[in-house]
Amino acid sequence: MTExxxxxxxxxxxxxxxxxxxxxxxxxxxxxxxxxxxxxALRGVSFEVARGELVALKGRSGSGKTTLLNLVxxxxxxxxxxxxxxxxxxxxxxxxxxxxxxxxxxGFIFQSFGxxxxxxxxxxxxxxxxxxxxxxxxxxxxxxxxLALVGLADHAEQRPGELSGGQQQRVxxxxxxxxxxxLLIADEPTGQLDAETGLAVMELLRAVVRAEGVTALVATHDxxxxxxxxxxxxxxxxxxxxxx
Numbered sequence: 001m002t003e004x005x006x007x008x009x010x011x012x013x014x015x016x017x018x019x020x021x022x023x024x025x026x027x028x029x030x031x032x033x034x035x036x037x038x039x040x041a042l043r044g045v046s047f048e049v050a051r052g053e054l055v056a057l058k059g060r061s062g063s064g065k066t067t068l069l070n071l072v073x074x075x076x077x078x079x080x081x082x083x084x085x086x087x088x089x090x091x092x093x094x095x096x097x098x099x100x101x102x103x104x105x106x107g108f109i110f111q112s113f114g115x116x117x118x119x120x121x122x123x124x125x126x127x128x129x130x131x132x133x134x135x136x137x138x139x140x141x142x143x144x145x146x147l148a149l150v151g152l153a154d155h156a157e158q159r160p161g162e163l164s165g166g167q168q169q170r171v172x173x174x175x176x177x178x179x180x181x182x183l184l185i186a187d188e189p190t191g192q193l194d195a196e197t198g199l200a201v202m203e204l205l206r207a208v209v210r211a212e213g214v215t216a217l218v219a220t221h222d223x224x225x226x227x228x229x230x231x232x233x234x235x236x237x238x239x240x241x242x243x244x
Contacts, residue, residue, distance in 0.1 A: 020087040022183055022215040023049035023072060028081035030067055041067040042078070043238030049217055051182075054209050056226050057219040059235035065219040066187055068235065072217060073106055073185050074098040086182055103132060107176030107184045107214070109205075111191035113168045115160040121147065121171045122156040128178040146174035149208055166197035173205060177212055184209065184216040190225065202228050 028045040031038050041064035049055050059065050070076040072083055074090050083090045086105060093101060102108075115124045122143050129139040147153050150170040160168050169189060176184055189205065190198030202218075202225045209216045218229065226232050234241045 020084070021048040022051045022053070022086060023047075023217060024084040025068075025072065026082050026084075028068070028071060028083065029079045030064070030071065030076070031079055040238050042071075042235075045081070045235075045238070045240050047233055047240050047242070049215055051215055052209075052213060053230045054206055054216040054218065054228070056229035056232045057217060057235065058221065058223075058226060058232060059219075061221070063235040064238060065235055069185050069187050069217065069219055073108065074101055103128070104179055105182050107179070107181035109169075109172050109176045109184065109186035109189045111188040113160070113165075113172045113192075115168055115171055115175075117160050120157050120159055121152060121163065121167075121174075124160070124171055125174045125178055128175060132179055134179075142178060143174075146177055147171075149177075149211060150174045150204060164197075165193050166201055169193065169201050170204065173201075173208060177208065177214070180212070181214060184214050184218075186216065186218040188219055188221065190220065190222060195222075195224065198222060199224065 025048070026046050028042050029040075030042040031040045033039055045068065057065050057068065067076070071078055072085065074085075074093070077091070085101065088101070090098065090101070116127070119127070125143045125146055126139050129142065134142070144153070144156075147156050150173055152167060152170055152174070155163060155167060160171070163171065184205075186205065190201050193201060202220075205216065205218070206228050220226065231242070
């Protein structure tokens with residue numbers, strides 16, 4: 001595939017390199033505050049996520065899971081260490097490059113769903129493609145395919161307030177897949193759902209990861225959902241422990 005071209009100024013072209021893991025995290029440190037009051041969220045975290053792998057990230061509340069996801073997604077920068085996504089070192093990207101990365105290569109799924117209330121399910125799924133100026137015909141076809149993939153083909157014209165929590169999260173998953181990302185990042189995607197609905201959403205997430213050929217890094221506190229992952233990483237006292 002094409003080499004990555006990146007710069008600290010201007011836009012950058014981000015493309016996956018063959019043979020690279022989708023995510024590589026090396027000696028990541030991140031602290032908040034200073035002196036005796038400093039909170040050390042990450043202390044030398046290192047791991048890799050292979051292409052096509054669904055990795056679950058567990059840890060108690062406040063263990064640094066969201067901090068780690070923000071660093072992998074390019075929303076924050078580490079104090080030390082580096083993050084590589086698809087062969088691209090995020091520290092090599094300027095703000096335009098990071099925006100492009102998040103728009104084109106990474107899909108995000110949040111606990112709060114994050115849907116736009118006045119838009120229909122179909123319109124919500126189409127938002128990322130509008131931002132990318134995708135051809136309308138191609139956009140409509142992709143929206144239809146994704147809603148069918150998440151089992152909501154018959155709910156395309158309903159607004160979020162007319163959908164259950166599980167249905168809203170399915171729309172959010174479809175939206176995250178809109179621009180054919182290489183990586184999905186999900187932060188407690190079942191946190192607002194009951195156990196049965198949460199399990200169904202996680203099973204769906206696993207299925208669409210396989211169907212779309214994407215990689216997924218999912219933070220979850222629910223032990224019953226961890227068995228659906230290919231691998232489990234635990235954040236403990238700022239360090240990563242792998243469960244095998």
